[in-house]
Amino acid sequence: MKTISYSNRLYLSELESQVIKEDIHLYHQMVIRSYRLIYHKNYHGLQINSLQKKVKSFYGTNDYLPLSAIHEAKALFKSSSSLHKLHVKKLDKQISRIKQKVDKTRKELEKIENQIQQLIHKTREGKQTKSDYLLEVQILKPTLKQLKSRKGQLNFRLNRVIAKQRKLTHRVPMIHFHEATSMTIPGRRQGKYSNCIFKYHLDEDTLVYRSRQQEIHLPIEFQPHSEQLKDKIKLPHNTAGKAVAYQIMDKGKYFIIKAIFDLNEIPIHTTKGNGCIGVDINVNHLAVTEINKEGNLVGTTNYPILGYNAKQRKHNLQGIIKTIIEDCAMKQKDCIVENLDFEQAKSESLYQSKRRNRMLSEFAYRQILEMFIRKGVQWGVKIEVVEPAYTSFIAKIKVTRQYGLSIHQGAAMIVARRGMGYQEKIPRQCQYFASTWKQMKQVFKNAKPTEHPLLSLIQ
Known part of the structure; x- marks a missing residue:
């Protein structure tokens, strides 16, 4: 399982801060471009031979930043696709519930209309009483009007949700990016320092950031899990779990770096x-x-x-x-x-x-x-x-x-x-009324409100 260790606040000189901010901005542009290329490739059939070469040649850099940007863009696309499927599924459930309400309202309407027709037939035969007249005027017709209004509102809501679902299904929305404030560089288990751009010198407690222009030495202290982080970096070359990813975050006046690595799991003793x-x-x-x-x-x-x-x-x-x-x-x-x-x-x-x-x-x-x-x-x-x-x-x-x-x-x-x-197991005195907990719950739901449900089952 992945865990995070945070560094102390890093206050840098104006030149070093500007260098890091330019790299973050360039990285963010690479992420945006990579995401759009992946989006058009999956939804619009764009033909791309090599996404890495395309991004690298466009910005004219080495492999490190484009590979990191493509890695994050793929993760963003995957998460946005999953979120889109979740929204569609949610609309499906909403449509199903509205249809159930429409069917229930329709059945109630048919029941009221049948009662009114029976009263009309009774009137034509000259058998209508005062109570029948009051039932029709004070209860049935107002209820009929209310049910027709409810049915119209439900149909309007159903059509609106269906149109929303159709629009969402035909056109998958694209992510809108905001201003860049962070940059994430994935780790690698090959090499000495577990990362391509960041080098953590354990003996000096210094993290060296290799920017496009110069190397920046950062006096750093990670908390928590600092000892486990050092153990990961000390692992031999190409060992599973050696990779350490770093995320540098711009906080305005200072920077913070997150180290992301696999946590050493304690054996289960429970x-x-x-x-x-x-x-x-x-x-x-x-x-x-x-x-x-x-x-x-x-x-x-x-x-x-x-x-x-x-x-x-x-x-x-x-x-x-x-x-x-x-x-x-x-x-x-x-x-x-x-x-x-x-x-x-x-x-x-x-x-x-x-x-x-x-x-x-x-x-x-x-x-x-x-x-x-x-x-x-x-x-x-x-x-x-x-x-x-x-x-x-x-x-x-x-x-x-x-x-x-x-x-x-x-x-x-x-x-x-x-x-x-x-x-x-269902209690013995209730097994005559229900064989499953679902049926049992329905029996309790239908019990009279004036008496305890269990008493109604026993009697």
Whole structure:
């Protein structure tokens, strides 16, 4: 797994700063040109024999900068293509949900129209009563008008989303680049210094940057993982994991350099034989529940995600995840995390509160899962991902009342049990009404609101 080590602030002379800024600007132009060539090659059939030679000859430089720019341009194109597919998939789901609402509204319309036709037929036969008249005038006709309006709005929304999807499918958007502030040079495992342009002299703690005009010596100190970085550079020539990539970032008055390399993984020392720790991920908190090897409850904790903006919440979340993984490492228990998808919740954010929408839009589950995996690698803790289907519902039925847990804490317990291989069976008194948890949930949903669903099942 890749990790990052940051350097100290580098305050350079005006001449050296200008040299680096010119290289960053040239590199950024190469990235833009490479991306556009790749884009037209994939979507418009542009014929290119050698992208490297084309970019190199256009700017008249050596191979190092063009190869790095092409590498980043390919990564940008791949990410933009994946994002485009995700948007198309999201629109497909949205169209499907709107069509379901249209069908439901159409059926309700047909039902109301049939009732009105029955009343009209009753009137022609002279059998209409006062209650029939009031039903038609006060309930059926206003409801019919409301349903027709809703159907028109849904059809308008459906046509708009279909047109948006058709436009997005026929024309894949191109990335709009901003002003260049950084330059990334991939590493190489051949050679002494693990990089083509940056040379890290370990004995002098100096990083030499080979620009197009001159060599710039940078007194540098990397933190964290500085010792692991030095060990990577000391590896023999052409050894797997020796490559170190460097990213130089222009911060205005100073520069910062990031070293990116493979982290030395600690051997896994946790096991399911001691039990597991399950994590239920929510927008505003993490619910953590510990179970023993028999699957019984040991303890539970709630960790609120604090902060007024995304950066504060991310920093707070990193501390929470570190605490959870350290606890797993100390107790030698695997960490079980649920595999979530917030796309549907985000697509429905139009109808929620402003604060919840902001928190949901800033909530990146993949980023949280990556935090768990990274900390697990550093502490030798195994991270396992399980499907979260019906965990909250099962917890509500089986464990919340028994152990006095909240829904989220119970869901974390079910996640942990699922990670250990336990299967939750439907209670015996409910097996007559449902054979699967999906049917069970539907039965509870259809129960009367004035009585407890379980009582309605037993009776």
